[in-house]
Amino acid sequence: MQQDLVDRARRGDHDAFATLAAAAIFRLDAAARLILRDPDRAKDAVQETLVRAWRDLPTLRSPARFDAWLHRLLYRACIDESRRLRRHRFDVDISPIDLSTLDDPNGAMVDRDQLERGFSRLEPEARALLVMHHYLDLPLPEVAIALGIPLGTAKSRLHRALQLMRAALDADARPRAELAEGRLA
């Protein structure tokens, strides 16, 4: 079904492309927001991805590779956006830690914040790797293709990104445990 739509879209059928875009835009938008951590930039990246997909679709040789190709376009668009973002980066004040979150009995909220903090510290390329593998559920070889890197490099980068995420959790967990034990304050 999808291949038929891709075939038609390759031949210039815009309705077929609209169907494909509608089916893909949610996951593209979500992935872009996760990678870029900015909804507006994510929107720009997805728009760029879909416009390029439509424009270049006739050059796609294998319709079966449409999804992988789309992910690659998205990755490139996100990286381009992140580079633009870096060029226009400005400093902001860091809000003080809201210690009320420490009241979270299960630590779930704290974990989310810790993950958010750790994730934000990752480079966009590493975030993209985690998003594609753990959110889009792409097998690592597909992720490597989308990122344009060797499979071994993808594996090592994934390992390092997860280590950083784990370190963020551990680092933030230590003060919480120490606070609970009365060693801080």
Next chain:
Amino acid sequence: MTARRDINPIVADWLDQQAGRGAPAYLDEVLATTSRTRQRPAWSSLERWLPVDLTLNQRIRPVFPVFRIAAVVVILALLVTAALLATGVGQRRLPHFGYAANGSLTYVDGTTIKLASADGKTIRSGAAIPAGVESLTFSPDGTHLAYRAPGAPPSIVVADADGSHARSITGLVAAASSEQVSVDPPFAFAPDGGRLAFTATDGTLRSIRLVGVDGHNMSTLAPPGLAADDETFDPGWSADGQWIAFMWSQPAKAGLMQIYLIHPDGSGGHVLEGANPDPATLELAWSPDPARSLLAYVEGGDASGGSIAIRDVTARNTFVAGTGLWITWSPDGKELAWWDGRTAVAQVADILAGRAFQHTIYLYPDISGVNCAVHPDMAGKAICGPAQWSPDSTLVYGTAVGGKVILVRRADGTGSVQQIPLDLPVDITNGPNGSLAWQAIAP
């Protein structure tokens, strides 16, 4: 402890929660943009033409390095080719055979030199000439035209390519020295076009003369012991300019015919070694390759031809190529064509190496022993004269009997005979020997 938990599901769950739910609201905006966007044609993408393994699938399946290397080599070759084409390699390419590759077809029309365009369709008049002009010969660079002008005695005239600025160089000699010489073709231009070798008759002696194209510095080349009734004729200038070869006929010695070699300055004269002193020696032709002094000649035989030999003047070796007559060298000096009832083409390297490779192409039907020029049933079907070569040495051609068609065939014998009509008002059969000259290079 967090560190002891499996980080993978934690990250996956967190990403899933962060992603949220619900389609973004800008789909229509995107589709409005794409509907206004023109798609690229399929051929415009390099990835489209690359092996899939080099694009999307390169990390899924290991690619055998040879294929990858081959693909890179092909791409580089294409890029180099494109770059060469873009930088005008065509200007360095040998000119194609055909009308367009050659200069003017120049011929005598009564008392006017006529110049036909390369396609034979546009004809313009050149300079006025005396009636009876013959033996038109272009200089190697195509800038000058020599011909034999009638008179008492006949003289050599050298003119510009259109017949203008004509000057009788033997007439100038006569005026300066009171020497009256009659001239006979062929006229052999020096490789640099600065001098001419020709046969002069002074009284009863036929000798070889050299003269500058400006009419100055005439000299005589003669074997020692040249008898009064001997004849020397048919001079040919080697491509490196170092040697002049000509025939030496000695009637007093039972018609002995030898080939004599001499430097243009008159030194180093000697009878060609390895050749048979045979009264039936018919013709000689120097290789156009200046890197090697090879002289082809026909000896013995009869009107249907004799033994075709190649003499390496430097190495002093003689090789037999075949039998026949009308020998012509390819412009690159690598092949030799002759008539042996049809047309034979042989690789010179094979001949010199003692290999006998040659093939026959059918520019002539088997009409040996017949004067094909007056064979009306051969009109348009057979050439009747030496086979000519295209500038790139790939084609042989000649004017067909009747003079209205040029016959062309690949020198390697492949393909069929092609006919090129000549829209000329004159019969140019035997043209190269008479009233027509084909300027091989358009200056």
